[in-house]
Amino acid sequence: MKNKFVKAIFTIAMGSALLISCKPKNSGDAVSGDAAQKAYVAPGKYDEFYNFVSGGFSGQLSVYGLPSGRLFRVIPVFSVDPEKGYGYNEETKPMLNTSHGFVPWDDLHHTEMSQTNGEVDGRWVFGNANNTPRIARIDLKTFTTKEIIELPNSAGNHSSPFITENTEYVVAGTRFSVPADNSNGDVPINTYKKNFKGHLSFVKVGKEGQMDIAFQIQCPGVNFDLSHAGKGKSHGWFFFSCYNTEQANTLLEVNASQKDKDFIMAVNWKKAEEYIKAGKGKLTPTKYAHNVYNESTHTATSEIKTQVLILDSKELKDICYMIPCPKSPHGCDVDPTGEYIVGSGKLAALIPVFSFDKLQNAIKNKQFEGEYDGIPVVKYEAALHGEVQKPGLGPLHTEFDGKGNAYTTFFVSSEVVKWDIKSLKVLDRVPTYYSVGHLCIPGGDSKKPFGKYLIAYNKITKDRYLPTGPELAQSAQIFDISGDKMQLILDFPTIGEPHYAQAAPADLIRNNGQLKFYKLDDNKHPFVTKGEKETKVVRNGKRVDVYMTCIRSHFSPDNIEGIKMGDEVYFHITNLEQDWDVPHGFAIKGASTAELLIMPGETSTLKWSPDRVGMFPFYCTDFCSALHQEMQGYLRVSPAGSNVPLTYSLGTNLPAPDQK
């Protein structure tokens, strides 16, 4: 009796406990009660992940914490940045050199982290310049851009910078096919089919990250949109989505949407390497810039290279294969096992999933339906694993959680859809706000995703934020994907329009040998000043070099006279601090470039040409101590031909002659 009673109570208690603890999670239209808790990182605590987000048309790369959505840093890559002097100081100007000369802006679309064995390794992030095609390497020890390489024969570097599983290659497919650089580009535009070519660039990455264009594959003139490397069993292959296989040259929204299926192009790059060894590549004249920032001289140099090795896809039949893919494919994503290739047609109402094994069989058994401009076209069904039916409208990009699930963004229906890679069944869907483009799961395009968060990068945010003029903040949204259902936990605004992003566990970045300051001993800048005793001002004709130092809280020298109209003054400023997080700034009245922001132990140079006679104060722009405001000085400019001698001083405090 007693036992039965206890048993009944117990059963009821347990039953209700079950109900309470299993309260249905949000269905996607509302933020549930614990969302804030899941995104909250208390003051003084670190985030779990670093998120490297492309800045789109800002040309920069932004670094956010996950799950807090806090912005840590904006790294200038392809656009000048007056905040840090990037592209304005003499040391970084060469970084933005191209075969077109100095280019102060570009459109950074995608980011890709370096990998080892198919896993993110925290060494570098790569970014692509879409407009004047380039690839940049950003070093994660210093969070600065270390190298930029221009891509010849290309225009609209869109399917880039995706990498192979040991960072052997970073690739770049041209979005706009154009006449090759060494051919005559002055041809009628409507000769597209005859004269326009698509080049895929394979950029070799060295042990220290140094980049070099190993080869290009010349392909039919289409628009290459996105790509991803094979991994695991498909290592050695690369996959590119292509649209405009109609080869239209006007009103593409109609004319490039004629065919029911375009292609995903599979490229066997190991085969390409064999052909190069066998001497099948042709060295072709062209011009492209290769810019490298030297860590010990703190200075970038730019070199113009004049030839590139080209393989012809028409001649070398077994490098490239076309896989039909509905319709105007955009995203092209490979799952963590390397077996499944997900194509997403911007105009398709389904998601085709291809099988690498079936593709290999189809190639072996010559299951081709013909050729496209000399490239074999594999039969659609022969390579197809299956289709996700009615997943949503306008599928774009897919990432993976490492647990057998894929997550695809839908631009038109503004949602993220979770589906099972093997069974192709839709498992869950959540709305985004609005018009989602790329998405990111930390490690989500590697062999080892950290399937805890998913970040959706949105194009439009109407009624999501306070109005800020005609344009609203671009935005990202963080979803917790650790459970069966996706749960929205945070919106956060971004800079520019975020395209792709990458993320890695914070410890991977934090413990990779982060640089806290530049050692003065190791500073090999040609104009370094190691100590105040070495400060000087040197005139050579109309060029004046100021060897200046800064430390809390003064510049040396802080009085300079004898500068004349017509002089070109170079301030080479060395920050003598040897402690973390003590940069000093330098600005001088009338400067037509930017400030300098000089890291501890670093030397940086501002070029300045006086435009009038008079007194020009300079000061430190970055708060450094209680006496920061006193960190200032004067430079006197005299007329050309004046006999004021060149002098410089610190702490002399001599009264002027007429005040004696």
Next chain:
Amino acid sequence: MYKLSLFIAVGLLFVSCGKKEQSGDDFSKPTTEEATTKADPSSYDPNRGEGKFDKVDLGATLDQAMATEGEKVSGVKCTSCHKATDEKLVGPGWKGVTSRHQPQWIMNFITNPDPMINKDPKVQAQLEICLVRMPNQGLNDTEARNILEYMRKIDGVK
């Protein structure tokens, strides 16, 4: 019996809710603790200071070579703020510093300034005058020892 069903039920709670154990990685904590010690402030020894140096052996006479090296290093890292006289620049002049402080105190302070600025009564009094916290200039042990020898030279050790 009840214990068993309780066990199963609790187990079910976890299973039915799909809750997974947190992965062992806790990125919210720094992997390497900051160098600041959390020792009781009353244990601070104002003669020794705080840092790795307990005792510094000074020669009976000046090591001229070390002093020369010390002068070189301080030219890069110290003399922006310190004069060799007793005149204050940004920080106090160095003249007399070796008689004001124990050698281990000087070694600790110049290699590990921040915690000592926070604790040492003499440094705190100095901060009220100078108003600039001495930067950590990343001196290694040899550089620090050479600077100490240079300070001794300034103070007239032959």
